[in-house]
Amino acid sequence: xxxxxLSLAATLLFTGLTASAQTFNSPGEYNNxxxxxxxxMLKKNLRYISKSAHSDNxxxxxxxxxxxxxxxxxxxxxxxxxxxxxxxxxxxxQTTEAFYQLLKVYSEDYKAVDMLAGTRTATVENMEQYFRLxxxxxxxxxxxxxxxxxxxxxxxxxxxxxxxxxxEGKRLAKxxxxxxxxxxxxxxxxxxxxxxxxxxxxxxxxxQAQDAAGFEAARQQLLTDxxxxxxxxAAVPAFRGKDGQYRDAxxxxxxxxxxxxxxxxxxxxxxMTRKDQLSKSDVTTYNACINxxxxxxxxxxxxxxxxxxxxxxxxxxxFND
Numbered sequence: 001x002x003x004x005x006l007s008l009a010a011t012l013l014f015t016g017l018t019a020s021a022q023t024f025n026s027p028g029e030y031n032n033x034x035x036x037x038x039x040x041m042l043k044k045n046l047r048y049i050s051k052s053a054h055s056d057n058x059x060x061x062x063x064x065x066x067x068x069x070x071x072x073x074x075x076x077x078x079x080x081x082x083x084x085x086x087x088x089x090x091x092x093x094q095t096t097e098a099f100y101q102l103l104k105v106y107s108e109d110y111k112a113v114d115m116l117a118g119t120r121t122a123t124v125e126n127m128e129q130y131f132r133l134x135x136x137x138x139x140x141x142x143x144x145x146x147x148x149x150x151x152x153x154x155x156x157x158x159x160x161x162x163x164x165x166x167x168e169g170k171r172l173a174k175x176x177x178x179x180x181x182x183x184x185x186x187x188x189x190x191x192x193x194x195x196x197x198x199x200x201x202x203x204x205x206x207x208q209a210q211d212a213a214g215f216e217a218a219r220q221q222l223l224t225d226x227x228x229x230x231x232x233x234a235a236v237p238a239f240r241g242k243d244g245q246y247r248d249a250x251x252x253x254x255x256x257x258x259x260x261x262x263x264x265x266x267x268x269x270x271x272m273t274r275k276d277q278l279s280k281s282d283v284t285t286y287n288a289c290i291n292x293x294x295x296x297x298x299x300x301x302x303x304x305x306x307x308x309x310x311x312x313x314x315x316x317x318x319f320n321d
């Protein structure tokens with residue numbers, strides 16, 4: 001599962017008319033032709049977002065991005081061939097420029113996000129940069145779409161056109177709103193829990209190598225990171241004020257490792273320093289700690305992953321239109 005905040009605001013609205021060719025007899029036909037292209041791009045964008053959110057297959061995700069780029073190029077070409085409506089060039093020119101800027105976002109910003117996806121789990125800094133790139137792209141999209149919305153409103157006013165929102169537009173807008181809301185929340189929970197991953201990995205490596213000094217350094221770092229993560233998670237409210245399962249699963253996982261750091265890992269480190277002089281009782285204690293680590297790590301880790309998947313499935317359904 002890979003979360004994405006990238007979204008495109010459904011700002012262009014149908015008037016209830018349809019256009020069958022690039023000869024426009026009314027402002028409504030002209031408007032709806034542009035909207036149809038924007039809607040085609042929007043759906044491709046949502047398919048890309050959905051694949052990013054529900055899949056870890058980077059090739060399939062990038063394939064959806066390339067489909068989006070191709071659709072945007074096609075829509076841009078169609079707009080370029082449109083005549084101005086009664087010499088009113090503003091709506092067309094602003095939308096053409098917006099589509100061009102969208103193409104840059106899809107070709108460059110989205111590509112940068114997907115390229116970073118492969119290394120995002122290396123460090124907290126990489127993960128933060130990954131989320132930041134998503135948010136930068138999302139902000140660009142919002143600015144672009146606001147400019148198109150303003151141009152459409154000016155066009156409608158000049159030509160006495162009333163614009164109303166259609167059910168399809170509402171549905172797409174709702175989906176995008178859900179994506180943005182879910183990801184803003186998920187970033188907070190995920191980054192807090194992810195903060196413990198690096199020290200945790202070092203601790204396991206030291207354990208495998210029976211490196212007592214390395215184990216102790218990792219234990220201290222993990223304890224510090226776990227306390228920081230718990231403080232961050234304490235500041236995260238339940239989602240929409242009522243669903244705290246994902247956050248609580250993250251808390252439980254971090255709390256488990258914090259507890260191990262304060263007791264069992266201390267015992268293990270002490271025993272590792274004299275590993276060649278252990279009594280039968282020492283071995284029993286050491287093995288009991290290992291069992292707690294394995295059992296608890298699996299239990300709380302799996303619960304956290306299930307909660308994350310359930311959170312995504314509940315609030316951002318798969319988009320297949």
